[in-house]
Amino acid sequence: MAFSRFAKRMDQLKASEIREILKLTERPEVISFAGGLPDPELFPIRELQLIAVKVLEEHGKEALQYATTEGYRPLRDKIALRMNRTLGTAWTADNILITSGSQQGIDLAGKAFLDEGDVIFCESPSYLGAIQAFRAYGPEFVEVPTDHEGMDIVQLRELLQTTQRAKLIYVIPDFQNPTGRSWTLARRQELIKLANEFDLVIIEDNPYGELRFEGEPIPSLQSLDTEGRVLHLGTFSKTFCPGLRMGWTAADSAIIPKLVLLKQGADLQASTISQRQLDAYLETYDLGEQIVKIVEVYRKRRDTMMEALRREMPADVRFNIPSGGLFTWLELAPELNARDLLVRCLDHNVAFVPGGSFYPNGGHENTLRLNYSNMTEERIIEGIARLGKVLREYTAELQASPLSI
Numbered sequence: 001m002a003f004s005r006f007a008k009r010m011d012q013l014k015a016s017e018i019r020e021i022l023k024l025t026e027r028p029e030v031i032s033f034a035g036g037l038p039d040p041e042l043f044p045i046r047e048l049q050l051i052a053v054k055v056l057e058e059h060g061k062e063a064l065q066y067a068t069t070e071g072y073r074p075l076r077d078k079i080a081l082r083m084n085r086t087l088g089t090a091w092t093a094d095n096i097l098i099t100s101g102s103q104q105g106i107d108l109a110g111k112a113f114l115d116e117g118d119v120i121f122c123e124s125p126s127y128l129g130a131i132q133a134f135r136a137y138g139p140e141f142v143e144v145p146t147d148h149e150g151m152d153i154v155q156l157r158e159l160l161q162t163t164q165r166a167k168l169i170y171v172i173p174d175f176q177n178p179t180g181r182s183w184t185l186a187r188r189q190e191l192i193k194l195a196n197e198f199d200l201v202i203i204e205d206n207p208y209g210e211l212r213f214e215g216e217p218i219p220s221l222q223s224l225d226t227e228g229r230v231l232h233l234g235t236f237s238k239t240f241c242p243g244l245r246m247g248w249t250a251a252d253s254a255i256i257p258k259l260v261l262l263k264q265g266a267d268l269q270a271s272t273i274s275q276r277q278l279d280a281y282l283e284t285y286d287l288g289e290q291i292v293k294i295v296e297v298y299r300k301r302r303d304t305m306m307e308a309l310r311r312e313m314p315a316d317v318r319f320n321i322p323s324g325g326l327f328t329w330l331e332l333a334p335e336l337n338a339r340d341l342l343v344r345c346l347d348h349n350v351a352f353v354p355g356g357s358f359y360p361n362g363g364h365e366n367t368l369r370l371n372y373s374n375m376t377e378e379r380i381i382e383g384i385a386r387l388g389k390v391l392r393e394y395t396a397e398l399q400a401s402p403l404s405i
Helices: 008-012 017-024 045-063 073-087 101-113 128-135 153-161 185-198 256-266 272-284 287-312 338-346 377-400
Strands: 096-100 119-124 140-147 166-171 201-205 230-235 246-250 327-331 367-371
Touching (some): 045 272, 073 096, 073 246, 096 101, 096 256, 101 166, 101 256, 119 128, 119 153, 140 153, 153 185, 166 185, 185 201, 246 272, 287 327, 338 367, 338 377
Parallel strands (some): 119 140, 166 201, 201 230
Antiparallel strands (some): 096 246, 327 367
């Protein structure tokens, strides 16, 4: 039956391309570079078994009860202290809102700041999940060109000078999804100046910042903020366990209460027992040691993928060498379409995400994203070899086609 009573915003929404591709890659024979999945072999399962029993035995009644929307205060204390130590902020628990993953933080920020027709600036390309979340509120997306140093600040200024209703800037400065690029300190400082000048809110999404393979950490945007206009989104999904759905938003005291009101209307609170378990883990074990272990594994897989790409890719394929995070980004010859390439690759049991999905205004179909965190080094080598073979065959067919002449 056709149903006609949906809100207009539903016309703007469509299924996540990544989620749809992941459905096709659940077969064990598929070598998937598609999802941004942590390696489940690195999850601290035994430790969490002990923690789960401990929480239920010592605080079972409280852990299974409703709790405050802001989140479990001891956990918020630990997050604030960790941010202050690693990111150079100066927060307390009152500046932290626990969310159901950082994805909810993106949604709450969109709901809090975007009216229909407002303009949000984002990196080009940008995170698909954020595009989906913001699109529900009817904004206009303005893509800002990026390079290996971050957003092109000169072009951003030009765009701001000619744009009405500019409201938000959404960025991932560290090991960006999908490109793996990181911003320089100079670009971060310039962005803060522009935000102050044009009265903009910045959403700094930081799922991957602690997954650094080399080099020194760069100050966060929030640590450079002097006017309380940066919302920082964090998560334990990439450094711990995504299934707990534990994230947070850190922001000025003028912003957090508004987000709390919105979260009350969305889901009342994040999972009480998950918060208690995470807090007990942080109290008992060293998360830093866990992250060191993760970084060591992912660095080797990054190196393996880079070596395989150099060996297997045609000379006209460009790719990033990320210094952290989970992804690299490929640019194919302009006449190639990564969606067509994916169809062919699935026939050879290898998968990736076509890059066009990461551009809110479309285009750039000759790009694709590869993930290296959730495949062994042996499967990475085999998967990139399959990708290279299919790509060469696809290119040869196009060149031999009369339409290409």
